[in-house]
Amino acid sequence: MRNIVFAATAVACMAALVGGCATLNPQTPPLLRGVTTGHGGWASGGCPPTTDFGYNQERIGQEASSPELAKRLSDKFPAGTSAKALIAYLSSQGFASIAACQNDGSIFRMSFNQSGGSPLGPFPMLAVVAWKENGQGRIVWTKAEVSFTGL
Numbered sequence: 001m002r003n004i005v006f007a008a009t010a011v012a013c014m015a016a017l018v019g020g021c022a023t024l025n026p027q028t029p030p031l032l033r034g035v036t037t038g039h040g041g042w043a044s045g046g047c048p049p050t051t052d053f054g055y056n057q058e059r060i061g062q063e064a065s066s067p068e069l070a071k072r073l074s075d076k077f078p079a080g081t082s083a084k085a086l087i088a089y090l091s092s093q094g095f096a097s098i099a100a101c102q103n104d105g106s107i108f109r110m111s112f113n114q115s116g117g118s119p120l121g122p123f124p125m126l127a128v129v130a131w132k133e134n135g136q137g138r139i140v141w142t143k144a145e146v147s148f149t150g151l
Contacts, residue, residue, distance in 0.1 A: 022116070022117060022118050022122060023116050023117075024114045024115075024116045024117050024122055024125075025114060026094050026114065028114070029093040029112070030093070031069070031072060031089075031090075031093045032069065032093070032112060032127055032146070034068060035066045035068045035069045035125075035127070035144075036066060036067070036068060036146070037064070037066060037146050037147060038064060038065050038066050038067050038146075040062075040064060041062040041063050041064035041065065043064045043147070044063050044143075044145070045098075045101075045109060045128045045145065046101065046109050046128060046130020046131075046145065047101035047102070047103060047104065047130070048103055048104055063143075064145050064147075065143065065144060065145060066127070066144045066145060066146040069127065069129070069144035069146060070143065073086075073129060073142040073144055074142055076089070077089070077131075077139055078139075079138075079139055079140055079141060080138050080139065081138065081139045082138060082139075083108070083131060083137050083138065083139050086129075086139060086142070087110070090110045090129055091110075094112050095111060095112045095127075095129065096110060096111060096113075097110050098110060098111050098128070104132075106132050106133050106134075106140075107130055107132050107133075108130065108132075108133060109128055109130045109131075111126065111127065111128045111129075112126070113125075113126050117149075119150060120150075121150060123149055123150030124148065124150075125147070125148055125149075126146070126147050126148075126149070127144065127145070128144070128145045128146075129142065129143070129144050130142070130143045130144075130145075131143070
């Protein structure tokens, strides 16, 4: 009898773990479907490194970037595009504004943050898009960084 109760409890726990929490909130928007984290690197959120703790570009290496998201953004919003168009598009995809870079006020950022999922997947995503604006509100460049929370 004890084995049956244990087995039933284990099945119920697995069902709750995998099925009960497997929904991502919000759902992944079209812009972010199929993106990867790339090949690692330091997570800057699009901001230049600071020297507060002795960091410098040579010492910390390559900046993290999602190649798929970076390409989608550069194709849709090449240099010279109005930053307002990028902001409107990202907002329509569920992104929200976050603080501009402290060490460069011409770099702006928006993030998409999911919750839910399960330890076995799907995994919630955090995506940050950063862009530099010139004095006329035009995009100089865009950057994209993606991370997933899970095992």
